[in-house]
Amino acid sequence: MCGTDNRNGSGGANGVQAPHPKQTQPRANPYADMGNLISNVSRFKIIESTLREGEQFANAYFSREKKIEIAKALDSFGVEYIELTSPAASEASRQDCIDICNLGLKAKILTHVRCNMEDARMAVDTGVDGLDIVIGTSSFLREHSHGKDMAYITKSALEVIEFVKSKGLEVRFSSEDSFRSDLVDLLALYKAVDKAGVNRVGIADTVGCATPRQVYELVRTLRAVVSCDIETHFHNDTGCAIANAYCALEAGATHVDTSVLGIGERNGITIEDLVAEAVEVNTPFNNPITGFCAFTHKAGIHAKAILNNPSTYEIIDPADFGLTRYIHFASRLTGWNAIKSRVQQLGLNMSDEQIKTVTGKIKTLADVRPVAIDDADSIIRSFHLELNDQRDGSANAQPKEITKVNGVDLPETESGAQAVIV
Numbered sequence: 001m002c003g004t005d006n007r008n009g010s011g012g013a014n015g016v017q018a019p020h021p022k023q024t025q026p027r028a029n030p031y032a033d034m035g036n037l038i039s040n041v042s043r044f045k046i047i048e049s050t051l052r053e054g055e056q057f058a059n060a061y062f063s064r065e066k067k068i069e070i071a072k073a074l075d076s077f078g079v080e081y082i083e084l085t086s087p088a089a090s091e092a093s094r095q096d097c098i099d100i101c102n103l104g105l106k107a108k109i110l111t112h113v114r115c116n117m118e119d120a121r122m123a124v125d126t127g128v129d130g131l132d133i134v135i136g137t138s139s140f141l142r143e144h145s146h147g148k149d150m151a152y153i154t155k156s157a158l159e160v161i162e163f164v165k166s167k168g169l170e171v172r173f174s175s176e177d178s179f180r181s182d183l184v185d186l187l188a189l190y191k192a193v194d195k196a197g198v199n200r201v202g203i204a205d206t207v208g209c210a211t212p213r214q215v216y217e218l219v220r221t222l223r224a225v226v227s228c229d230i231e232t233h234f235h236n237d238t239g240c241a242i243a244n245a246y247c248a249l250e251a252g253a254t255h256v257d258t259s260v261l262g263i264g265e266r267n268g269i270t271i272e273d274l275v276a277e278a279v280e281v282n283t284p285f286n287n288p289i290t291g292f293c294a295f296t297h298k299a300g301i302h303a304k305a306i307l308n309n310p311s312t313y314e315i316i317d318p319a320d321f322g323l324t325r326y327i328h329f330a331s332r333l334t335g336w337n338a339i340k341s342r343v344q345q346l347g348l349n350m351s352d353e354q355i356k357t358v359t360g361k362i363k364t365l366a367d368v369r370p371v372a373i374d375d376a377d378s379i380i381r382s383f384h385l386e387l388n389d390q391r392d393g394s395a396n397a398q399p400k401e402i403t404k405v406n407g408v409d410l411p412e413t414e415s416g417a418q419a420v421i422v
């Protein structure tokens with residue numbers, strides 16, 4: 001998303017300490033323009049998220065080998081941080097974290113986790129250098145995603161931050177959907193976590209609605225409220241991601257999240273297909289609105305909220321363009337709410353407990369290889385069939401183990417696999 005030029009100000013990719021805005025910078029050339037002392041355009045750090053945000057891209061299935069190859073390439077390029085999918089997403093995601101931590105890369109390894117103790121403990125145990133804690137703060141997400149109020153969010157944030165710090169690790173606290181969150185609530189929360197000693201606070205334009213001017217104003221305001229570093233995360237649904245990142249740095253942000261090719265959850269619009277075909281060009285995969293995955297939702301917590309209310313993660317109604325949204329349900333990032341929706345589409349009847357069990361089976365297979373919709377549907381249908389065979393009057397009867405899908409052996413089921421993230 002963001003360019004990597006202009007980082008030569010303090011020498012070296014890993015040694016740059018983001019300055020406090022109140023410190024004045026010595027000018028090498030006495031005739032040079034005074035510039036803007038708050039701007040970090042010529043000195044910022046990259047938090048490279050291809051292996052986290054990028055894994056939420058509709059087509060992404062990264063094997064362990066491919067993740068390692070990408071991590072090494074990013075490291076040799078000189079990114080300061082590499083962010084990985086939460087180990088709570090699936091057993092393979094957890095093991096991938098451990099293996100990448102053991103590569104001995106120069107870049108610090110981070111993982112992106114929900115704001116709860118269970119996920120934080122699991123992440124700390126993988127050997128990462130830091131945790132990127134995230135929780136939705138907009139009224140949309142508070143109502144339709146996790147259902148928690150600001151008091152609860154603050155309390156759990158402080159608890160998780162204290163725990164991560166006690167382990168000697170870096171900690172970032174980010175709100176999700178920051179630009180649709182109440183400003184007073186947001187600043188109070190950031191002030192509290194700054195006081196608790198976080199290394200960075202993060203603002204995230206999770207739904208891709210922010211404009212450069214809004215970004216500048218929010219970051220500038222935040223710069224005056226917290227003394228820690230400020231990380232920024234922008235989606236490109238309206239084509240503003242790079243402009244927004246640039247404005248954030250001008251306003252004093254210190255860190256920018258990136259992903260190679262800009263891959264990530266959704267992207268940015270349709271009519272174009274007809275003209276593109278006529279002039280013999282392809283519609284770019286990541287086009288706003290017409291790109292093939294503009295309205296595809298993959299991560300578990302996104303899918304859950306979208307099913308409750310599409311405004312949670314969409315700022316444009318696909319129906320306005322004659323398009324339909326797609327909830328991607330056949331991946332290791334899948335949550336049980338997306339599977340529940342699929343079960344209903346298939347006209348099957350299962351209890352929530354049974355849906356959670358079958359979700360675990362789909363995630364387990366998706367840890368081993370890409371899972372096609374047909375594979376996921378077969379797992380659901382076989383599970384339902386066995387359920388019917390054994391139905392003995394108990395609503396929660398669990399069927400015996402399914403060991404094969406479309407003739408392929410299923411790996412051992414890990415219980416407790418959960419849905420994850422932004």
Ligand SMILES: [Zn+2]
Nearest residue numbers: 053206265422
């Ligand atoms: Zn994101």
